[in-house]
Amino acid sequence: MGPSLPLASAYYRPGAVAEAQQLLTGENRVALAGGTIVNADREHGGIEVVDLQALGLATIAAEADRLTLGAMVTLSTLARDERVPEALGAIARAELPSTMRTRATVGGTIAAAATSAGVTTMGIADSVLAAGFLAHDGVVHLADGSSLPLAQLFASGLNARTLITAISIDPSGVTATASTGRTPADVPIVAAVARSTGDTVTVALTGVAATPALVDPDDPAAGLEPPSDFRGSADYRRTLAATLTNRAVEATR
Numbered sequence: 001m002g003p004s005l006p007l008a009s010a011y012y013r014p015g016a017v018a019e020a021q022q023l024l025t026g027e028n029r030v031a032l033a034g035g036t037i038v039n040a041d042r043e044h045g046g047i048e049v050v051d052l053q054a055l056g057l058a059t060i061a062a063e064a065d066r067l068t069l070g071a072m073v074t075l076s077t078l079a080r081d082e083r084v085p086e087a088l089g090a091i092a093r094a095e096l097p098s099t100m101r102t103r104a105t106v107g108g109t110i111a112a113a114a115t116s117a118g119v120t121t122m123g124i125a126d127s128v129l130a131a132g133f134l135a136h137d138g139v140v141h142l143a144d145g146s147s148l149p150l151a152q153l154f155a156s157g158l159n160a161r162t163l164i165t166a167i168s169i170d171p172s173g174v175t176a177t178a179s180t181g182r183t184p185a186d187v188p189i190v191a192a193v194a195r196s197t198g199d200t201v202t203v204a205l206t207g208v209a210a211t212p213a214l215v216d217p218d219d220p221a222a223g224l225e226p227p228s229d230f231r232g233s234a235d236y237r238r239t240l241a242a243t244l245t246n247r248a249v250e251a252t253r
Helices: 017-022 075-080 085-094 107-114 130-133 151-155 234-251
Strands: 008-012 031-032 046-050 060-063 066-070 139-140 147-149 164-169 172-179 192-196 202-208 211-215
Touching: 066 107, 075 085, 075 107, 085 130, 085 172, 107 130, 107 151, 107 164, 130 151, 130 172, 130 192, 130 202, 130 211, 139 151, 147 151, 172 234, 192 234, 202 234
Parallel strands: 008 046, 031 046
Antiparallel strands: 060 066, 066 164, 139 147, 139 164, 172 192, 192 202, 202 211
16 A cells, blocks of 8 residues: 555556656656655645656666665665665664655655755755765666766756666775764764775765765865754864764774
C-alpha cells in the first residue's frame, strides 16, 4: 500500500522513466519517492503526484570502481547493503528515525538537499547523508541520460521537474564523521564527513550553508558565511567547522 496523500488532487504511477519525466513537466506535479517530504508539506494543496515506485530504480550495482545507488533505494536498504562503505551505512542509520528510513530514499535525500525542502527554516543544510555522498565523489544521474557531479548539482540547484534516477559513488577509502548537536539524538548543528584515499582527503560539511559543502581540509572555515539561528551563531558554526573537520580527518588515519 502506498502512502496516503490527503493533499493530492491527482495521482500518476508511470511504468517507465521517460513517462515519469514527461508527467513531471506538468504544472503542480511533484515526484513521489518515499513520501516523507511530500506528505510533510501541509501548506500547499492541489498538487499532482507522480509515483516513482514502478520505475525499477531500487537497485544497487557495483560497476568497476563505482557503486551505483538507484534513486528509489531506501535508507534502510542502504544501511544494510554490504557493498556500501560501513561508515556511509552508519550515517544512513542515523539520518532519520527508523520508521522513516524504511520509506525515505536516496533520490529524495539528494533532491531535498538540493532544494529548499532540504534545509532548515533558517536556510542551513543538515543532511549528513547528503554530505557523505558528496565526500564519496557522488555523481548524479538524471532521467535525460545526463550526469553531473553532486557538488555541481548543489551549486546550481535542482529543477523541480528534473528526475534523479541514481547516484554513483566511489566506495574506496576510509571515512569518518564528527558532529555536534544539542542532544545526542538531535540533528547536528554542524557535521563533518571526511574521506581519506591515499594522500587525498575530502571533507564535506553540513550546517554551514544552504547545501552540504566541500571544504579545504587544511582551512575548512575559509569562505564560509553560515547564517545564524537559535542553535548557533555564524562564528560558532565556523568554529565547529574547523574543530569537527580536524576530528573527522584525524579519525581516518
